[in-house]
Amino acid sequence: MKYLIASIFFVFTVLTATAQKGELVVNSTVICNMCKDNIENGLAYVDGIRSTKVDVENNTITVKYRAKKISEEEVKEEISKIGYAADDVPANPEAYDKLHACCKKGGGCD
Amino acid sequence: MYKYLLILIGIGIYLPGHTQILEGTVREKATNESLPGANVYWSETTTGTTTDANGRFEIPARVSLPHKLIVSFVGFRNDTVRVESLSQPLQINLSSTVEMDAVEVTDNRGAFTMSTIDQLNTETINRGVLRKAACCNLSESFETSASVDVVLNDAITGTRKIQMLGLDGIYVQNLLEGIPFTRGLANVQGFDQIPGPWINAIQVTKGVGTVQNGYESMTGQINVDFIQPDGDETLYFDAFANDQSRLEANAVWTKNINQRWSTGLFFGGNIETKRIDKNKDGFMDMPLREGVKLMNRWKYKGDYVRSQIIVRYNTEERTAGQMDFDYSDDFGTGNAYGFGLNFDQVEVMGKLGLLSKTREDRSLGTTYSYSYADIDSYFGNTVYKGTEHSARINSLYSSKFSQYSDHSYTAGVHFLYDKYNESFADSAFAREEIVPGAFVEYTYDRPRFTLVAGMRSDFHNLYGTQVSPRVHGKYNLKPLTTLRGTVGRGFRSPNVFADQLGVLASSRQVRVLETPDAEASWNTGISFLHKFTLFGHDAVFNADYYYTSFENQLVVDRDYGVNTLLYYNLDGQSDAHSIQTDFQAEVVRGLGIKLSYKYQQVKVDYLAGKLDKPLIPKHRALFNIGYTSPEGKWYIDATANYYGAQRLPDTSQNPEAFQIGSHSEEFFIFNSQITRVFKKFEVYAGAENIGDFIQKDAIIDAENPFGSNFDSSMIYGPVNGRTFYAGIRLNLKN
Numbered sequence: 001m002k003y004l005i006a007s008i009f010f011v012f013t014v015l016t017a018t019a020q021k022g023e024l025v026v027n028s029t030v031i032c033n034m035c036k037d038n039i040e041n042g043l044a045y046v047d048g049i050r051s052t053k054v055d056v057e058n059n060t061i062t063v064k065y066r067a068k069k070i071s072e073e074e075v076k077e078e079i080s081k082i083g084y085a086a087d088d089v090p091a092n093p094e095a096y097d098k099l100h101a102c103c104k105k106g107g108g109c110d
Numbered sequence: 111m112y113k114y115l116l117i118l119i120g121i122g123i124y125l126p127g128h129t130q131i132l133e134g135t136v137r138e139k140a141t142n143e144s145l146p147g148a149n150v151y152w153s154e155t156t157t158g159t160t161t162d163a164n165g166r167f168e169i170p171a172r173v174s175l176p177h178k179l180i181v182s183f184v185g186f187r188n189d190t191v192r193v194e195s196l197s198q199p200l201q202i203n204l205s206s207t208v209e210m211d212a213v214e215v216t217d218n219r220g221a222f223t224m225s226t227i228d229q230l231n232t233e234t235i236n237r238g239v240l241r242k243a244a245c246c247n248l249s250e251s252f253e254t255s256a257s258v259d260v261v262l263n264d265a266i267t268g269t270r271k272i273q274m275l276g277l278d279g280i281y282v283q284n285l286l287e288g289i290p291f292t293r294g295l296a297n298v299q300g301f302d303q304i305p306g307p308w309i310n311a312i313q314v315t316k317g318v319g320t321v322q323n324g325y326e327s328m329t330g331q332i333n334v335d336f337i338q339p340d341g342d343e344t345l346y347f348d349a350f351a352n353d354q355s356r357l358e359a360n361a362v363w364t365k366n367i368n369q370r371w372s373t374g375l376f377f378g379g380n381i382e383t384k385r386i387d388k389n390k391d392g393f394m395d396m397p398l399r400e401g402v403k404l405m406n407r408w409k410y411k412g413d414y415v416r417s418q419i420i421v422r423y424n425t426e427e428r429t430a431g432q433m434d435f436d437y438s439d440d441f442g443t444g445n446a447y448g449f450g451l452n453f454d455q456v457e458v459m460g461k462l463g464l465l466s467k468t469r470e471d472r473s474l475g476t477t478y479s480y481s482y483a484d485i486d487s488y489f490g491n492t493v494y495k496g497t498e499h500s501a502r503i504n505s506l507y508s509s510k511f512s513q514y515s516d517h518s519y520t521a522g523v524h525f526l527y528d529k530y531n532e533s534f535a536d537s538a539f540a541r542e543e544i545v546p547g548a549f550v551e552y553t554y555d556r557p558r559f560t561l562v563a564g565m566r567s568d569f570h571n572l573y574g575t576q577v578s579p580r581v582h583g584k585y586n587l588k589p590l591t592t593l594r595g596t597v598g599r600g601f602r603s604p605n606v607f608a609d610q611l612g613v614l615a616s617s618r619q620v621r622v623l624e625t626p627d628a629e630a631s632w633n634t635g636i637s638f639l640h641k642f643t644l645f646g647h648d649a650v651f652n653a654d655y656y657y658t659s660f661e662n663q664l665v666v667d668r669d670y671g672v673n674t675l676l677y678y679n680l681d682g683q684s685d686a687h688s689i690q691t692d693f694q695a696e697v698v699r700g701l702g703i704k705l706s707y708k709y710q711q712v713k714v715d716y717l718a719g720k721l722d723k724p725l726i727p728k729h730r731a732l733f734n735i736g737y738t739s740p741e742g743k744w745y746i747d748a749t750a751n752y753y754g755a756q757r758l759p760d761t762s763q764n765p766e767a768f769q770i771g772s773h774s775e776e777f778f779i780f781n782s783q784i785t786r787v788f789k790k791f792e793v794y795a796g797a798e799n800i801g802d803f804i805q806k807d808a809i810i811d812a813e814n815p816f817g818s819n820f821d822s823s824m825i826y827g828p829v830n831g832r833t834f835y836a837g838i839r840l841n842l843k844n
Contacts, residue, residue: 027494036514037158044557056514098182100158108720
């Protein structure tokens with residue numbers, strides 16, 4: 001049992017170490033907890049994205065991803081599709097329209 | 111000043127042990143195709159979610175109902191749905207922007223809901239499913255769930271108990287909207303005291319509960335939500351009758367007094383007057399009964415203050431025993447064996463709380479309850495009486511670490527006072543419990559991963575300091591595919607007689623060998639839940655495994671000698687393994703099936719050695735098929751239950767005529783029901799135990815109830831055969 005756990009841990013470590021990791025910090029229009037949920041939930045199951053952290057106070061999104069599976073531009077595109085700007089990529093206007101009033105310009109519900 | 115006092119005794123409404131969940135599917139109206147990626151959120155809140163690949167969503171309902179739910183999707187018109195209750199999955203059909211049709215919401219009475227959001231492994235039995243059960247009270251509401259088994263205590267008293275994870279229902283914590291109830295002496299009546307039509311939904315959670323609701327949830331929790339007073343105004347009435355003279359009637363009335371205050375009145379009455387002896391053993395199959403249940407609830411919904419108060423009264427009289435038993439002529443004589451039970455209970459419970467004006471994640475609340483229960487009973491010539499005063503208060507505060515943090519905590523204090531006065535035969539027992547306690551719980555919540563780690567300490571005046579750590583974890587492999595794990599400790603204080611009332615219906619000599627200690631156990635479990643689409647329809651697969659190991663248990667021993675009933679503290683091991691798998695699917699539109707299989711292995715170290723716990727089936731299966739006609743006018747439902755062989759307590763010392771073998775036979779129980787829905791009312795009819803299976807020799811030596819071999823506690827199956835029933839439900843508003 002001990003060896004099993006050890007070997008699983010080993011394989012896991014090797015796999016994560018060899019995967020090409022990328023980290024991206026973008027400026028965005030996140031203004032409240034609902035924005036945070038929208039983006040974190042919206043990216044949670046996107047192939048290649050490992051984790052997403054939204055910093056509401058500094059208006060940034062930090063995305064950790066696997067460079068082999070997804071590019072920086074594609075990550076920004078995914079953020080845009082949820083209705084938020086990602087640096088130079090503007091928010092998809094249709095998706096932005098569908099956001100809760102809280103999350104639009106001048107909103108903020110917290 | 112008053113405001114701060116209010117804060118101190120703060121909120122409870124938003125801090126239930128379970129996350130209430132609303133489930134549904136979003137489809138495109140024109141094509142009826144599911145819409146993945148649609149936004150679903152509660153209006154005026156930040157609680158939202160998106161639909162998965164099959165258009166399905168689950169959204170935590172941390173709002174008070176009714177509340178508006180907004181559904182939006184690129185290229186479609188936003189839609190707003192007024193959600194009245196969580197009891198049925200929503201079907202939302204969105205129109206594309208070019209169409210002008212309004213939103214359409216249809217209800218689906220179908221399946222059980224198992225959530226991929228809740229941190230705990232929870233199965234919700236909603237009002238639609240409750241109607242599948244024939245009648246009439248909570249203990250009969252689990253007929254189409256394999257997680258909870260409801261079994262008779264004995265062949266005479268007609269009292270029932272539940273079993274979960276292979277263990278007795280006393281190790282499950284029962285909650286009424288998050289507040290513990292039916293504990294202590296009220297276990298005698300159990301869930302019989304709760305009329306089914308009062309209930310909006312039931313959540314069954316396997317494994318140890320969170321630390322927030324107390325220390326007693328050792329193997330699971332059953333939370334019951336009654337009809338809320340602040341929804342649409344209700345005037346509901348129903349009546350039920352079966353061919354064994356059982357009559358029941360229930361009524362519910364709710365009213366919104368103004369925007370803030372609402373109230374509800376609930377009534378339930380039951381009567382059974384005919385002496386029936388189908389199995390020809392000289393004893394009534396079911397007791398004669400008369401009972402009344404009343405409840406009044408009040409709800410206050412301010413902007414930042416919320417409060418609820420529930421007052422409940424419940425009384426029941428049962429008489430059972432030999433067919434010609436008459437209390438005034440026969441009690442105390444030895445002419446005829448009788449059983450009588452008078453049970454009365456008054457309960458007041460409530461919640462009070464305050465919401466933070468600046469931070470949505472912060473709340474402070476208190477739940478409180480007081481109950482007085484009184485039992486007066488006799489088994490033949492043995493009298494058992496008891497009273498219990500019980501008071502409880504629980505205050506908790508919860509907050510995120512910072513406003514935008516994924517980390518949050520809940521901390522609180524708990525106080526319980528219990529006073530028992532009991533007498534059995536010539537002995538009197540009194541017990542006073544004073545239990546202050548404190549708890550803290552940490553939650554880390556990410557989109558795909560949730561960890562809840564809690565710790566509580568309770569300082570029991572009789573059992574010393576009891577520490578109960580509990581950890582729950584959840585990981586979503588996919589949006590609707592979930593892996594969960596849990597481990598934790600719980601304890602309870604045993605009640606020698608009230609916990610196992612049925613075993614007293616025998617001529618065994620009762621001996622309590624030592625003062626009972628607290629019962630304590632560790633429970634570990636893992637579960638896997640996968641929701642998917644099979645042939646274009648929704649399907650769910652669930653598998654779980656739970657292991658419970660007792661540090662101490664009050665062992666009830668019927669194997670030491672055939673004429674003795676021993677109670678003693680566990681010396682050695684007592685553990686239970688339970689594995690369950692469920693599969694449910696819609697086969698064609700309107701036709702759903704459910705298949706469950708459960709394996710249970712429960713072993714206890716008795717004085718005579720390690721044995722399987724008696725009267726627990728190792729193998730248990732359930733098959734349910736239900737059909738709803740397209741317009742929702744007809745509901746047809748059939749269930750088959752399989753119970754494998756159960757070990758029977760040793761009877762080899764009995765004369766040969768009174769030996770019942772080492773194991774019970776395996777058997778099937780079939781139930782079926784049909785409902786026709788009209789605009790203002792619905793009628794239903796059905797049959798229970800269609801195969802007419804009756805346990806043979808349910809009472810050992812029934813002819814000599816005052817002789818030494820008499821025993822009615824060896825019960826593994828039904829004592830009454832096939833019954834037919836019919837009923838009507840009237841909705842005078844809506």
